[in-house]
Amino acid sequence: MLELKNIKKSYKTGSFIQHALKNVNLKFRTEEFVAILGPSGSGKTTLLNVIGGLDKYDSGDLIINGKSTKKFKESNWDSYRNNCIGFIFQSYNLISHISVLENVEMSTILSGYSKKRRKKMAIEALEKVGLKDHIHKKPNQLSGGQMQRVAIARALVNNPDIILADEPTGALDTKTSKQIMDLIKEIAKDKLVIMVTHNPDLAKEYATRIIEFKDGEIQNDSSPIKEEENQSDKFKIKKTAMSYASAISLSFNNLKTKKGRTFITSFASSIGIIGIALILSLSNGFKMKIDEFEKDTLSQMPIIITEQGMDLSTMKEMANDKDNLKEYTNKKKVYPLKTVESNIHINKITKEYIDLIENIDDKLIGGLSYARMTSLNILTKTNNEVKMMDSTLFSALPSNKDGSDSAVMNDNFELIYGENSNKKEDLLILVDSKNRINEKLLEALGYKDKKEVKFDDLVGIEFKIVLNNDYYNENNGFFFINTDFNDLYNNDNNLTVTIKGIVRGKKDNIFAEMSGTGILYNKKLMDYIIDNNKESNIVKAQNEKDYNVLTMSQFENDDEKDKTIAFLGGEAVPAAIQIYPKDFDSKDKIIKELDKYNKGKSKEDKIIYMDQSEIMTSLSGSIMDGITVVLIAFSSISLVVSSIMVGIITYTSVLERTKEIGILRSLGARKKDITRVFNAETLIIGLCSGVLGIIIARILIIPTNIIIENLSKLPNVAKLNPVHAVILITISIILTLIGGALPARIASKKDPVIALRTE
Numbered sequence: 136m137l138e139l140k141n142i143k144k145s146y147k148t149g150s151f152i153q154h155a156l157k158n159v160n161l162k163f164r165t166e167e168f169v170a171i172l173g174p175s176g177s178g179k180t181t182l183l184n185v186i187g188g189l190d191k192y193d194s195g196d197l198i199i200n201g202k203s204t205k206k207f208k209e210s211n212w213d214s215y216r217n218n219c220i221g222f223i224f225q226s227y228n229l230i231s232h233i234s235v236l237e238n239v240e241m242s243t244i245l246s247g248y249s250k251k252r253r254k255k256m257a258i259e260a261l262e263k264v265g266l267k268d269h270i271h272k273k274p275n276q277l278s279g280g281q282m283q284r285v286a287i288a289r290a291l292v293n294n295p296d297i298i299l300a301d302e303p304t305g306a307l308d309t310k311t312s313k314q315i316m317d318l319i320k321e322i323a324k325d326k327l328v329i330m331v332t333h334n335p336d337l338a339k340e341y342a343t344r345i346i347e348f349k350d351g352e353i354q355n356d357s358s359p360i361k362e363e364e365n366q367s368d369k370f371k372i373k374k375t376a377m378s379y380a381s382a383i384s385l386s387f388n389n390l391k392t393k394k395g396r397t398f399i400t401s402f403a404s405s406i407g408i409i410g411i412a413l414i415l416s417l418s419n420g421f422k423m424k425i426d427e428f429e430k431d432t433l434s435q436m437p438i439i440i441t442e443q444g445m446d447l448s449t450m451k452e453m454a455n456d457k458d459n460l461k462e463y464t465n466k467k468k469v470y471p472l473k474t475v476e477s478n479i480h481i482n483k484i485t486k487e488y489i490d491l492i493e494n495i496d497d498k499l500i501g502g503l504s505y506a507r508m509t510s511l512n513i514l515t516k517t518n519n520e521v522k523m524m525d526s527t528l529f530s531a532l533p534s535n536k537d538g539s540d541s542a543v544m545n546d547n548f549e550l551i552y553g554e555n556s557n558k559k560e561d562l563l564i565l566v567d568s569k570n571r572i573n574e575k576l577l578e579a580l581g582y583k584d585k586k587e588v589k590f591d592d593l594v595g596i597e598f599k600i601v602l603n604n605d606y607y608n609e610n611n612g613f614f615f616i617n618t619d620f621n622d623l624y625n626n627d628n629n630l631t632v633t634i635k636g637i638v639r640g641k642k643d644n645i646f647a648e649m650s651g652t653g654i655l656y657n658k659k660l661m662d663y664i665i666d667n668n669k670e671s672n673i674v675k676a677q678n679e680k681d682y683n684v685l686t687m688s689q690f691e692n693d694d695e696k697d698k699t700i701a702f703l704g705g706e707a708v709p710a711a712i713q714i715y716p717k718d719f720d721s722k723d724k725i726i727k728e729l730d731k732y733n734k735g736k737s738k739e740d741k742i743i744y745m746d747q748s749e750i751m752t753s754l755s756g757s758i759m760d761g762i763t764v765v766l767i768a769f770s771s772i773s774l775v776v777s778s779i780m781v782g783i784i785t786y787t788s789v790l791e792r793t794k795e796i797g798i799l800r801s802l803g804a805r806k807k808d809i810t811r812v813f814n815a816e817t818l819i820i821g822l823c824s825g826v827l828g829i830i831i832a833r834i835l836i837i838p839t840n841i842i843i844e845n846l847s848k849l850p851n852v853a854k855l856n857p858v859h860a861v862i863l864i865t866i867s868i869i870l871t872l873i874g875g876a877l878p879a880r881i882a883s884k885k886d887p888v889i890a891l892r893t894e
């Protein structure tokens with residue numbers, strides 16, 4: 136039972152107040168066909184809208200099933216419209232971008248029926264109105280009468296108790312009007328139908344009750360309800376909700392009708408995504424290349440332990456501090472400055488430390504070299520003149536602990552001439568990529584001022600290694616170098632060593648590029664010299680009696696003594712150690728071993744190592760990160776711009792779809808559902824632009840890689856990380872959703888009555 140009690144409704148336009156309904160009192164039977172007659176502007180539509188809950192009355196009460204609607208919430212009205220009311224409008228009000236079937240299905244969607252059930256219900260309703268064969272057409276492919284039949288089917292599909300028809304035949308010719316009226320009459324059998332018309336003939340022919348309306352008031356009622364009449368309370372109100380899937384499908388259909396615009400919008404807002412995707416793939420790719428490179432080469436760069444060390448963090452700190460010098464302080468205070476000198480750590484390399492290194496698993500170490508300050512007493516004879524060689528022209532070849540050829544040598548250097556049998560007598564000449572060696576060395580070998588020297592002229596050159604006992608003469612507790620070089624050269628105790636081959640760093644090997652040039656000797660020779668010299672008089676003298684050696688004074692401390700002994704070939708600790716890890720993992724393990732030594736040691740006794748590969752990679756890594764961040768920041772601006780653009784486009788869409796908003800609301804859609812529809816639209820655009828952006832970026836990576844390969848010889852640098860792709864698509868969706876959020880809210884706030892009145 137439906138009852139209007141003292142209903143008033145007025146519209147205010149500026150200072151003018153239009154009283155559309157003036158104190159209307161009306162009761163309806165649960166089953167009757169009511170025609171409301173009245174001139175234009177008399178308030179008929181307003182009355183229907185108030186009855187249908189589309190418009191709110193100002194005062195009075197609308198009683199449904201004996202209950203007041205004064206306390207109705209939005210959601211109650213939405214449910215009421217959806218399952219109690221079926222609207223039929225003069226202008227059909229069909230949603231143009233979806234099919235006839237989908238139009239009819241719309242109210243069932245809001246009622247939350249299953250997809251299968253919905254389709255069945257819609258087809259049944261369309262069968263009833265005789266449109267079974269037209270269900271897949273779009274509304275604009277139908278005639279006026281057919282469109283009104285669709286509207287009737289839509290009003291019927293949820294089997295509502297009340298049908299509200301606002302001049303349903305107003306736009307139709309007489310013959311079609313009759314057919315429509317017959318249809319309404321037929322469906323009206325067990326329902327309350329309230330039909331507005333200005334055609335008295337139609338009213339008389341079909342209605343069971345005629346109410347004449349004028350100036351917002353009832354003039355006449357042909358069949359008012361008598362006191363004794365009993366009406367059942369059969370009207371049902373059930374909650375409605377549009378699922379996200381339905382909102383998406385509705386918006387998807389709408390976007391399908393605007394393919395061009397959707398594509399351009401998606402493309403425009405994908406530009407930021409493309410930019411960021413490209414930057415990420417480049418930096419990602421470069422990082423991967425650096426990683427590979429690191430694993431290949433840098434990891435094999437030695438861990439160096441020298442007498443004077445500085446750790447990486449201090450080095451970085453100092454480098455940063457230099458950059459900050461442009462900032463001036465106003466404080467009237469003085470602060471300590473970290474200097475290189477004050478931060479140098481003196482490494483006391485001990486026997487214990489050497490043992491620790493010697494005990495590291497062979498599998499981890501590609502090569503090992505100790506720099507000893509030993510006196511290499513080397514003589515050479517060129518052009519019949521014996522000369523002393525400068526020992527700095529000689530350096531130790533990294534080798535395995537047992538003195539055999541190390542992986543470091545084999546992997547990074549190649550023998551380009553001669554042979555290397557790795558006997559203690561074998562020496563090698565290390566040249567650079569252009570086959571150059573230190574001028575001084577060339578001069579010492581007897582080729583002063585020569586433009587070029589044949590390999591053959593170098594290979595075969597012999598040197599004599601003179602042992603300490605022969606090299607130094609003792610006199611009254613002092614030791615002097617034997618200056619009779621010719622005599623020394625021919626001493627039987629000498630070891631003859633020979634240049635056997637020429638080695639060069641392998642191509643594109645940064646590690647090889649970094650080692651200088653010179654003569655390389657192996658560990659076997661080094662061991663031989665130390666073995667033979669540690670028993671020499673001069674070392675014994677040093678070791679046991681604190682002898683004066685040459686011009687050196689008494690030793691200040693043990694440390695200095697050690698050094699001197701080392702210098703003279705005694706068994707003291709080395710001055711520097713280079714450990715070449717086999718690979719990246721080995722490096723980590725070696726470092727762990729080295730760190731064990733420092734555990735629990737005082738600051739002074741700790742031994743700091745320098746990890747050259749870490750120094751290089753930490754530099755390259757942070758530069759890459761910096762550049763990446765800056766570029767991404769730039770591209771992000773375009774993301775913000777596209778987000779604003781999507782907002783504007785969504786707002787346009789809201790304006791365009793105003794009518795649709797009205798229709799959906801009249802069918803019982805909640806405000807929330809309208810927000811959902813537009814959020815679904817922006818979600819689709821966000822998804823499209825994200826996916827499009829990733830696809831375009833993926834395509835652009837191809838020429839980018841070709842260009843990079845041409846410039847740097849590095850193939851396939853740019854690589855898009857799938858995780859980044861997913862994140863970017865998500866960002867795109869979130870940003871467009873944010874951009875569209877405000878317009879979607881505006882849409883949901885639209886007054887359904889005004890929305891329906893817009894064309």
Ligand code: ADP
Nearest residue numbers: 146148153155174175176177178179180181182
């Ligand atoms: P009818 O359907 O009988 O032609 P309406 O119910 O549409 O009449 O309108 C009744 C009166 O209220 C009219 O004078 C109309 O101009 C006015 N009116 C209706 N809707 C509005 C509105 N949203 N704002 C202002 N005036 C309105």
Ligand code: MG
Nearest residue numbers: 176179180181
């Ligand atoms: Mg009207």
